[in-house]
Amino acid sequence: MSAKKTVNVAYMYPDILSLHGDRGNIWALMNVAGKMGLELSIARYDSPNDKVPFDKIDLMVFSPGELASSLFLAKDAYGGAQAYKEYIDSGNTMLAIGSAIGIFAGEVVRKNGVYEGMGVIDATMEELQTPYSNDAVLMTDTFGYDMEIVGGQIQIASIKLGAGEKPLGISRYGFGNDKNGMEGIRKLNFFFTNFLGPVLVKNPWFAEEILKVAANNRGIDVDTSDDGYMLERLSNAEINRYIRIKAEKYDHTRLDN
Numbered sequence: 001m002s003a004k005k006t007v008n009v010a011y012m013y014p015d016i017l018s019l020h021g022d023r024g025n026i027w028a029l030m031n032v033a034g035k036m037g038l039e040l041s042i043a044r045y046d047s048p049n050d051k052v053p054f055d056k057i058d059l060m061v062f063s064p065g066e067l068a069s070s071l072f073l074a075k076d077a078y079g080g081a082q083a084y085k086e087y088i089d090s091g092n093t094m095l096a097i098g099s100a101i102g103i104f105a106g107e108v109v110r111k112n113g114v115y116e117g118m119g120v121i122d123a124t125m126e127e128l129q130t131p132y133s134n135d136a137v138l139m140t141d142t143f144g145y146d147m148e149i150v151g152g153q154i155q156i157a158s159i160k161l162g163a164g165e166k167p168l169g170i171s172r173y174g175f176g177n178d179k180n181g182m183e184g185i186r187k188l189n190f191f192f193t194n195f196l197g198p199v200l201v202k203n204p205w206f207a208e209e210i211l212k213v214a215a216n217n218r219g220i221d222v223d224t225s226d227d228g229y230m231l232e233r234l235s236n237a238e239i240n241r242y243i244r245i246k247a248e249k250y251d252h253t254r255l256d257n
Helices: 024-035 067-076 080-089 098-104 204-217 230-256
Strands: 006-012 039-045 059-062 093-097 107-110 113-116 123-140 147-161 169-173 185-187 190-193
Touching (some): 006 024, 024 059, 024 204, 067 098, 093 098, 093 204, 098 123, 098 147, 147 169
Parallel strands (some): 059 093
Antiparallel strands (some): 107 113, 123 169, 185 190
16 A cells, blocks of 8 residues: 555554553544555553654554543653643644543642643643543544444543633443533544543444544545444444433433432
8 A cells, every 4th residue: 555545643642651452543434544555653651761753653542541641641651741742732633532631731739739731732631539430422523523422431630621622522321521411522634532432442433434534634635534434423323222211211310420
């Protein structure tokens, strides 16, 4: 395949950010890229001391990890806040999932104190007294059409966005960022979601759009694949059916607490 069709992916600190089996998102990206006629060149960066060639990366992926790990990376990751600010502000593509937002947020409020993130995203994380777990559904028009994303949340912190930040979409069901109807963050080509699943396995259309953004930023014209992902759509429809049953029977009590 021509190098013009290659997208360079940085799999960031998978041995540190290793909760919830989210390496499945990398497999999903590989599978979806193949359907789109793209080749992924995936490089792992395992240590904060590893030199990261920011100017050669088309897509960075940060998986969830312990909050302590996120704060460690916010302080010690190669390049520091300035390198990540320049990467994001230049319109480069990044996907951060779950507690990884603590790396990039301005402040993380934990039970034992207040800590600084990189501050490249105007958001505050506040550790919950009691973790929340449930199914979750997001509706977003960030790609120019209505997209449903289905996943799950194991929420250990609420996320409050600053005035200049926009959510990825509307939380149709679940905790979202802060039980306030918003889910995730979209800033230029920085995408953040609380959804696990892994989210790209359950929603390959989301993976397609992220890859399209990264490819276009490299100057590669690519369309979404012609795969309807029928199995995933049927699976998510069944999850939605189960959610309706839960909501009718008892779920309002969990969301109100």
